[in-house]
Amino acid sequence: MKKKLLAALLSTAMVASVLAGCGETNAPVGSTEAEDTAVAASDAAATDAAAADETTADDSAAAASSEAEPTAVTTVGPDSGTHMEMWSFVEAHNSFYAGMLDKWNEENPDRQIQITFTTYPYGDMHQKLIMSLQTGTGAPDLCDVEMGQVPNVYEGVDTWLYPLDDAMAPYKADMLQSRLDAYKGSDGKQYGAPFHVGAxxxxxxxxxxxxxxxxxxxxxxxxxxxxxxxxxxxxxxxxxxxxxxxxxxxxxxxxxxxxxxxxxxxxxxxxxxxxxxxxxxxxxxxxxxxxxxxxxxxxxxxxxxxxxxxxxxxxxxxxxxxxxxxxxxxxxxxxxxxxxxxxxxxxxxxxxxxxxxxxxxGIGGTGTVVTQQSSDPALAADFLCYAKMSPEGETEIWNQLGFDACNTSLWSDPAFAHDDTNQYNQFFQNYPYDVLNEINDQIxxxxxxxxxxxxxxxxxxxxxxxxxxxxxxxxxxxxxxxxxxxxxx
Amino acid sequence: MKFRKFLYSEKTAPYVFALPFILSFCIFWIYPLISAIVMSFQDIGAISSEWVGFHNYAKLLKDNVFHTAMLNSFEYMLFSCMLLIPFPMLFAVLMDSNLVKAKGVWKAMLYVPALTSVVISGTLFRLMFSEYKTGQMNVIMTMLGLSTVKWLKIKWTSEIALLLLCCWRWTGVNMLYFLSGLKSIDKELYESADMDGASFGQKFRFITLPLLKPTTIYVLTISIYAGLSMFLESYMLWAGNSSPNNIGLTIVGYLYKRGIEKNDMGYACAVGVVLMVIGLIINFIQLALNGSLKKEEE
Structure with a gap:
């Protein structure tokens, strides 16, 4: 009898160990990290920029170590809202989106969203994204796509991705056209929302x-x-x-x-x-x-x-x-x-x-996409364009991430461009945005x-x-x- | 009841126990292998894939970058085998003899590098071999009164850096293989050799080497595979998959470049299949030459 019991236990353990690899849970761990921007922002801005420059490979170095585990998972927003998933390869990007999501939920009580943000290593994330788009299942609602990976992801045009043309209509006039062009698909539709000009x-x-x-x-x-x-x-x-x-x-x-x-x-x-x-x-x-x-x-x-x-x-x-x-x-x-x-x-x-x-x-950048697999692509696109193209969003991009924002209406706004509390304005002998204003039609x-x-x-x-x-x-x-x-x- | 009988029968039990391995082997090895071979005849697109016959292989024949990668991998494999078998064997023999004091310390020192991540050690080596004058190697060069060297831009100096990283990492591991091989050699053989008046060299030549052969063959086989499939070391040393004039590009690096960086899975699969075939051929030749493929003598 003892032998039988032992055998049964052993085989159960073995089956369990085989199956254990199959399940993967991304349990949300609370929204505390979303607040943690002060330090992370400047740090990760660098990471982003490194990734943003497609010829700079030190970021993708992390890819080789092939960590499958996300480095940070955060859920923001009310449970009653439409639930979405968002991936990025820079934690500061997700912190930025999380802050913008709180603002969105305040301003849109009838269109509440809850997003689970996951940060993956650079190479890992793009690989997962392409794989899930190719297989038609498992893709997030929203995802950051680095410039160097844009051709791979945008290749699937509107079979994979949801065009942003309608959602960005309110902001389009103020956005720098050349940057929008960089994130268009081969069919001429807009698939990505830019972070910066990279002038x-x-x-x-x-x-x-x-x-x-x-x-x-x-x-x-x-x-x-x-x-x-x-x-x-x-x-x-x-x-x-x-x-x-x-x-x-x-x-x-x-x-x-x-x-x-x-x-x-x-x-x-x-x-x-x-x-x-x-x-x-x-x-x-x-x-x-x-x-x-x-x-x-x-x-x-x-x-x-x-x-x-x-x-x-x-x-x-x-x-x-x-x-x-x-x-x-x-x-x-x-x-x-x-x-x-x-x-x-x-x-x-x-x-x-x-x-x-x-x-x-313009060099480098991140063209964030909405996938066709999203539970509500129109809502996701509206939020994305609000976060990355509205004046509120662009102000946060400059202050938190230190990027040259693509919304040109802000460039000449002294409260934005000449804000002396901004660390970049303090660091250089002149205001970076003064230079941008001088060249804004020459990028x-x-x-x-x-x-x-x-x-x-x-x-x-x-x-x-x-x-x-x-x-x-x-x-x-x-x-x-x-x-x-x-x-x- | 029938099910219980089935479960507890002596005939089925071995299969039940072997099942997890067989399943995982089929799912994670056989299936991808066949799938890769199939994909190597296709052009894998975003939306659809099409059959292209031998187009990918024909392209490989003309692809100079692939040829460079093959040559690099082959050279690396050759040199790493030449370094990573004699030296670890020597160290193992020393560790096994009475010539060395504080063996634990030496063993630990040699083994610890294997525990560090290649990502970290590769980054350290990249900084050490930086062409900038503050890089450690250039500091040494300056101290010796020599001019600074662009280590990672010149073929042979970068090969040195790669092999150094490789030896630093794997000497300890291979030494442990040889040590365990040495432990299984009967001490009485040495004693009787002593009685016959054999010298240290003779004992090494006629007892240690022949009896270590199975271990040596094992180490050689895995070293060949490891050498041919090297990727991460080069990836870390050049902070990415691009090295000047492709001096650090390996076959797997090229596979990664094609498959992941350029999302051209069909072509990458063809690269992979070629790598597999080369690896198999080299190892079969090697195993045939040293007699491992012959039937075990009863």
Missing amino acids: TVMYWNMEDLEAAGITKDDVDAVETWDDYTALGEKYIAAVNQDGKYFTSVDTGGTDWLWLAMAEYGDDWTGGYHGTANVQLDSVKNMLKMQQSWLDSGVAEVSPDGHVDLEAGFQNILDGNIVSFPKAMWYMSRFINYMPDEKGKWYITKCPVFEEGQNCSV GTIMTVKISPTINEYTCTTTLNEVLEDKMNVDDALKELQDAVDMEQ
Whole structure:
């Protein structure tokens, strides 16, 4: 009898252990974390921006560790409301949405929503999302989608995703069109709501420049890349020290090339229906100019590939470079990784090749989507557009997350743009939004379509290394890139 | 009653006990394997998938990046096997002998790296091998009066970094395998060898090595697989899947790049199938050469 009992127990245990892996519960753990924004916001803004820049891989590094467990689960809103699920890869994003949900529920007593927010690691979340969209079950109602993953997720257009065109109608007029365009599907419908413009601007270390006899007026007078090069040569001559450069050029990122393309109005992806062509004059001009900078000592190659990595921060802290173009979200890097630089840096628009060209390009971002699997997609879309496009939402995006908001009506509002309690306004010598206002009709877009990952990847692994490290002929390197791209299209 | 009889019969019991393994093996191994082979002949789209025949494989033949990845994985496998078998074996023999004091400390020191996450150790190695002058290796270079090196941008220096990370992590584990192999060798053999006046080298050559062979074969087999399927180390060392001129790209890295980063599952499956075939071929050759595939002698 004892044996039988033992056998029965053993087999039960075995069956239980087999089945144990099947069930997964995401029990809500209360809404306490939603309040915890003060610290998390600035921290995670950095994480977001890292993820936002598709060429920056340090975030997706977490993907490789393949943690299947969410790092935070929070439920906000009344039980009586329509229940929804929302995923993000940055906890601060979810904290922001949670705050906006409270506001929404206050303002819309007849349209109450309860959302369970889950934060997953970057790679994990996108993988789960695509898998659940593909299989038609298990997708959340709302989900953040990082720019680099946009082509993969938006590929399913309105079979997978719910168009936001109706829901964003009240705010559309104030939103920066080029940013909305970045999150359109191949059918022309709006599928994603943006967080930020990611406008590329020039960062200048005025303290070091002034020590070398270059004033703010000199910097303000820079209109073209020729002016920039001349100023760089002047700086190098004044400093005359090994290891000191005017700027650094990237082998691990395409920001410079995007800027060049936007200035000429080019787009190497060819958009949704075109074919990719990377042999553009804009790209060639930029690369040739960078080669000449490397020859003349105006520039160095960014340590580790671009300025948005540890070595890049250290390079800036050490004063080895005194200017570089980068998206506005890079401001959060100063706050998080280079707090000692407070008060030294000045922001201007970027130089152009020929006067009259556009001088900026939007880089990176998060296009939040509503899925067709949602219990009430129209309601979800209304909430999403309220959270990310309304003036209330945009104010919180700037204050909490430090992003350059896409609602242009706010840019000229002094209470918003010149708020001296804002840490970003305090950190820099001028108000970041003053620069944005100056360039607001000059921010170009490079589309992120199916071929984009291929182009970006080949450029960052091979082409830029060949051109900048190995001094290869620009035309030959771009021809090679074109061949690699053609294999995929 | 019939059910009870069925459950308690001696004939069915083994199957019941083996069932959990067989089920999980079928669901998590056999099914994905077949599914991957099927998918490698398809173009997997967002909404629908279509059959493309051998298109994915034909593309692999022309794909230079894939060839680079294959070469990298193969080199890494070769070097890691060359390092991770002799040295752990040597350490194990030393640990087993009377030459070493405080064995526990040494064993722990060698084993602890295996307990750390690759994500953390990879990040540390990336910082150590940073091309910036404050990176640890460059600090050492400067102290030696040499110029700084862009470690992770040059093929052979980055290979050193990868192998160093690999050895640092796995030496302890392989040493434990060899230690357990050594423990199973009968001490009397050594005693009789002593009586016959055998030297240390002779004992190692004629007793230890032959009797350790099963362990060595096991370690070699898993090292070949581990070497060919290496991904995370390279992923962490370059903070992502992109290394300059693809010097750190491995086959699995390429599979990940295609399947996950570019959502091209069909092509990624073809990469996976090729990896599996290569792994099988190499290991079959290796097992055939050292006689493991022959029937056990009675």
